[in-house]
Amino acid sequence: MEPMKEPRDDDLKVLPRGSSVADVIRARELLWNLTLRDLRGRYRRSTLGWAWSLVTPLATILIFTLVFRYVLRIPVPAGDPSGLESFALYLVCGLISWNFIANSVNGSMDVLIGNGNLIKRVYFPRATLVIASVGSATVTLGVELSVLGVVLLVVGSPFLPLLPILVLVIAFQAAFVLGLALALSVANVYFRDLQYVVAILLQLGFYAAPIIYPVSLVPERAVVAGLEIPVATLYHLNPAVRFVEAYRDILYDGRIPPATTFAALVLSAVLALGLGILVFRKLEIRLAEEL
Amino acid sequence: MSTAVSIEGVSKRFRLYAERNQTLKATVVNRRRVAYEELWALRDVNLEIPVGSTFGLVGENGSGKSTLLKCISRILTPDEGRISVRGDVAALLELGAGFHPELSGRENVYLNGSILGLSGRALDKRFDDIVEFAGLERFIDAPVKNYSSGMYVRLGFSVAINVDPAILLIDEVLAVGDEAFQRRCNEKIAELKASGRTIVVVSHALGVMRDLCDQIAWLENGRLQNVGTAASVVDGYLGQAHVDRVEEKGAGTRWGSGEARIEHIEILDDSGKPTTSARTGQDLVVRLHYNSTRRITQPVFGVAIFALTGAHVTGPNTKDAGFDIPAIEGKGHLDLAFRDLPLLQGTYDLSASLYDSAVLSPYDFRHLAVRFDVEPGAPAELHGGVVSLRGGWSLTPYG
Numbered sequence: 306m307e308p309m310k311e312p313r314d315d316d317l318k319v320l321p322r323g324s325s326v327a328d329v330i331r332a333r334e335l336l337w338n339l340t341l342r343d344l345r346g347r348y349r350r351s352t353l354g355w356a357w358s359l360v361t362p363l364a365t366i367l368i369f370t371l372v373f374r375y376v377l378r379i380p381v382p383a384g385d386p387s388g389l390e391s392f393a394l395y396l397v398c399g400l401i402s403w404n405f406i407a408n409s410v411n412g413s414m415d416v417l418i419g420n421g422n423l424i425k426r427v428y429f430p431r432a433t434l435v436i437a438s439v440g441s442a443t444v445t446l447g448v449e450l451s452v453l454g455v456v457l458l459v460v461g462s463p464f465l466p467l468l469p470i471l472v473l474v475i476a477f478q479a480a481f482v483l484g485l486a487l488a489l490s491v492a493n494v495y496f497r498d499l500q501y502v503v504a505i506l507l508q509l510g511f512y513a514a515p516i517i518y519p520v521s522l523v524p525e526r527a528v529v530a531g532l533e534i535p536v537a538t539l540y541h542l543n544p545a546v547r548f549v550e551a552y553r554d555i556l557y558d559g560r561i562p563p564a565t566t567f568a569a570l571v572l573s574a575v576l577a578l579g580l581g582i583l584v585f586r587k588l589e590i591r592l593a594e595e596l
Numbered sequence: 597m598s599t600a601v602s603i604e605g606v607s608k609r610f611r612l613y614a615e616r617n618q619t620l621k622a623t624v625v626n627r628r629r630v631a632y633e634e635l636w637a638l639r640d641v642n643l644e645i646p647v648g649s650t651f652g653l654v655g656e657n658g659s660g661k662s663t664l665l666k667c668i669s670r671i672l673t674p675d676e677g678r679i680s681v682r683g684d685v686a687a688l689l690e691l692g693a694g695f696h697p698e699l700s701g702r703e704n705v706y707l708n709g710s711i712l713g714l715s716g717r718a719l720d721k722r723f724d725d726i727v728e729f730a731g732l733e734r735f736i737d738a739p740v741k742n743y744s745s746g747m748y749v750r751l752g753f754s755v756a757i758n759v760d761p762a763i764l765l766i767d768e769v770l771a772v773g774d775e776a777f778q779r780r781c782n783e784k785i786a787e788l789k790a791s792g793r794t795i796v797v798v799s800h801a802l803g804v805m806r807d808l809c810d811q812i813a814w815l816e817n818g819r820l821q822n823v824g825t826a827a828s829v830v831d832g833y834l835g836q837a838h839v840d841r842v843e844e845k846g847a848g849t850r851w852g853s854g855e856a857r858i859e860h861i862e863i864l865d866d867s868g869k870p871t872t873s874a875r876t877g878q879d880l881v882v883r884l885h886y887n888s889t890r891r892i893t894q895p896v897f898g899v900a901i902f903a904l905t906g907a908h909v910t911g912p913n914t915k916d917a918g919f920d921i922p923a924i925e926g927k928g929h930l931d932l933a934f935r936d937l938p939l940l941q942g943t944y945d946l947s948a949s950l951y952d953s954a955v956l957s958p959y960d961f962r963h964l965a966v967r968f969d970v971e972p973g974a975p976a977e978l979h980g981g982v983v984s985l986r987g988g989w990s991l992t993p994y995g
Contacts, residue, residue, distance in 0.1 A: 316682065317599060317602060317680040317681065317682045318680055318681060318682070319678050319679070319680045320668075320670055320678070320679045320680065320681060322673050323673065332710075332713075334710050334715055334716055335710040335711060335713075337710075338706060338707045338710045338711075339707070341707075342696050342699065342703075342707055345698075345699060345703065346696055346698050346699065423711070424671075425671065426671065426689050427669075427671070427687070427689070427711055427712065428669050428670035428671050428687070429711050429712075429713070590673045591673070593666070593671050593672055594610060594611070594672065
């Protein structure tokens with residue numbers, strides 16, 4: 306071993322409390338490797354391997370097509386201006402957006418506890434684990450979207466020119482989801498009941514977003530116990546509603562989402578990410594002892 | 597001399613949960629998150645570790661030495677005080693932490709390396725060294741779940757040591773793998789030491805610490821008890837704190853037919869008390885407690901002592917010594933007494949065996965079963981070697 310070039314690092318640096326955003330950015334190679342670990346580990350023992358990530362969404366589309374064409378004949382909202390009339394595709398366009406949120410949040414609940422041994426024994430910016438978990442969910446989303454995209458092109462959806470806008474929407478959604486994941490993953494270490502609460506909330510969330518029904522079915526107002534409640538306004542406070550709508554606007558209808566939707570996306574991404582970073586930085590200090 | 601690690605007024609508090617369930621119910625019932633007691637693992641510790649030195653931390657279990665190491669490596673964050681470091685820090689705390697069982701050795705080297713802060717380019721450059729040092733050339737593309745625990749640890753050590761940091765933290769990992777690998781680890785650490793890296797090491801093997809370290813800090817109940825040259829602190833620590841481990845488990849293996857067993861191995865000091873620490877020149881007894889399920893005629897007991905380098909120091913057995921044991925049945929013990937122990941200061945491993953009369957098939961072989969330390973005594977030979985040959989000096993001036 307060659308002698309150390311002295312001095313290798315000139316000054317005595319005080320160790321910071323926790324890790325900064327800069328630490329995380331510096332660890333991008335680790336981020337990449339952790340994401341790869343997630344993805345590589347996923348289909349490792351199966352014969353078809355990665356082909357499953359294509360087969361699964363295709364099967365979903367097929368099943369929904371069969372069910373809604375022959376069994377549940379729900380009136381199909383026609384794509385405007387695309388003119389598409391397939392409830393299965395209508396549903397999948399929304400579902401794919403919701404699944405990204407649900408899978409990321411679900412995956413993040415376990416990511417710190419599952420890597421407890423690592424956290425207790427090695428220092429590295431802890432947030433990288435959460436970011437890598439959301440990263441791998443984003444890759445899954447990408448694969449599912451390309452399968453859906455091919456199907457949509459075959460049936461004649463004109464979404465292709467809107468692809469850059471879709472990428473933008475996905476970026477906002479990834480930021481939103483990352484914020485949630487950061488806050489929930491670390492809070493779950495201190496308060497393990499959270500995962501059950503979140504599981505219930507996700508179930509509620511599925512029906513509180515326009516996935517299996519169009520937004521037009523949501524009433525403007527409702528009267529409950531003599532109180533008039535602005536249902537539609539409240540409904541639209543749910544960021545998941547906006548993300549589902551944005552996906553459907555682009556993919557199913559083939560139109561640019563309205564500015565109000567965009568404003569909501571940006572706002573929810575910024576708020577969630579800000580809150581997530583705040584909570585994570587506060588709670589990561591004692592992470593190694595609480596695990 | 598400049599400072600590599602500066603520890604100023606560091607305190608660390610742990611929460612001991614009375615009942616470790618972080619649940620809604622506990623929160624509601626107790627009106628707080630969970631009931632816990634506080635324990636100060638470190639209390640107002642001040643230390644300066646000079647650049648290029650090898651610095652040891654000793655103390656009983658729970659004295660805070662590993663906590664301090666984890667604070668320096670940023671795994672834990674102190675509640676009070678501050679720690680400053682010069683240059684990058686890498687820790688050998690738990691080897692192979694973060695290996696993914698389904699991934700191959702190769703993939704895990706890259707993953708583990710990047711967890712430890714190595715870039716992909718640096719890993720490309722060092723990959724062959726890492727694999728060669730671990731001795732896993734043939735298995736590097738197999739999933740690590742198929743590795744033996746020895747292979748696992750070797751690969752972990754090899755990645756960690758190749759991080760090549762300015763400051764290396766080591767916690768009780770000097771005794772990993774087989775003898776040959778241990779020797780290479782010790783060589784590697786000596787190499788790092790010679791090339792000017794700062795090393796901070798925690799170990800119970802006081803003999804090793806005495807040889808390896810320039811300075812040692814002694815912690816007790818989270819407070820700094822003493823800091824100074826290795827020899828002075830170890831002696832002080834031994835004087836104060838020695839009613840401890842009766843039998844320290846070595847890293848060894850065990851085989852044999854099992855019809856008769858060496859159930860327990862004791863090392864007794866000159867007053868007949870069990871100990872794990874002897875002194876050069878004192879009397880020492882190795883006591884083998886046996887239990888034989890049937891009558892065995894002409895059994896042969898053996899003891900072997902090894903230095904940490906793997907050197908076989910001595911290996912007496914009852915047959916060679918002409919000590920005739922007609923038969924054993926049931927329980928009993930056999931003593932092997934060393935008068936005026938000639939072993940020099942250091943850490944040693946002891947094996948014990950029980951063979952048939954022809955010394956061909958073992959009933960019980962406990963390889964490297966016990967580890968003990970030898971402290972310097974008389975004759976004092978403080979500059980290396982494993983035994984004193986008790987040479988006598990004489991001076992004859994001419995004229």
